[in-house]
Structures are given as C-alpha cells and as structure tokens.
C-alpha cells in the first residue's frame with residue numbers, strides 16, 4: 152500500500168521585530184510566567200488574550216495542581232512529575248472565566264500534543280510561540296509536531312517567533 156503523503160502544517164515564521172508591540176508584550180508575559188515554574192528542566196508560560204488582542208483574559212505556567220505539594224523530591228521524580236503536572240497552556244485554559252472562541256494564545260514554546268487537543272477544543276483561533284531551544288526540541292519534537300497537525304486541521308493560525 153502506498154504511504155500516506157504527510158505534509159507539514161503551515162507555520163508562519165516571524166522575526167520578533169515583525170510583530171506588533173502588543174504581540175511582543177504578550178510573548179514577554181508568557182516568558183515571565185514561565186519563570187514562575189518550579190520545574191528546573193522545563194519552564195513554560197502562557198497567556199490568553201481576547202479577540203481584539205489587547206486584554207489578557209488568563210495565564211498560566213507549568214506546575215502541579217494547586218493542592219498537590221510540589222516538593223523537590225516529587226519534582227525530581229520524572230514519573231510523578233509527568234503524571235501530575237499541568238502544562239502552562241492547560242492552566243491558562245482552566246483559569247479562563249470566559250468562552251475562548253476566537254481568542255489568542257501566546258506560549259513560551261510550542262504546545263505539546265495534549266495541550267494542542269485542548270486548544271482546538273476551546274475554539275482558540277490563533278497561537279504564537281517562541282521557537283524552542285535545541286534541548287526542548289530534542290525532548291518534545293514528536294509531541295509538538297503531532298500537536299501542530301491537530302491545530303492545522305482545526306484551521307488555527309500558528310506563528311513561531313524567532314527571537
């Protein structure tokens with residue numbers, strides 16, 4: 152049987168200087184949120200902005216649920232961490248108090264497969280992220296590329312920003 156033709160989803164690449172000052176602001180906010188994460192290996196931050204692009208409606212960073220103790224031992228335990236952690240995008244979606252249809256999501260790095268599925272389900276129509284470091288990409292490439300296909304099929308406009 153012939154192999155199915157796989158085409159890479161369209162991702163618009165942009166130099167940061169090509170962005171509006173609002174877009175730069177939201178990416179900076181996403182990065183600031185990332186610094187709040189206690190995870191030493193992966194720090195991610197996210198911001199959700201309303202359709203006009205000038206009002207933040209939610210934000211988040213990766214971490215354990217709020218009543219789950221984030222001790223050093225647990226953060227250092229990969230199995231515990233992977234099962235318990237909520238990613239930045241998911242925390243931002245969960246914290247939002249409104250319908251996210253047509254909203255924009257700004258993330259400090261490319262979303263994984265699970266976050267992408269949830270992003271699609273919210274109706275968010277545009278996602279921008281900072282291009283990942285090599286270390287991040289080595290660990291998350293497969294998951295992020297799958298997520299990209301999901302968002303592409305849902306007609307989400309994706310933009311990877313090269314700092």
Ligand SMILES: [Zn+2]
Pocket residue numbers: 238239240262263264265266267
């Ligand atoms: Zn994720």
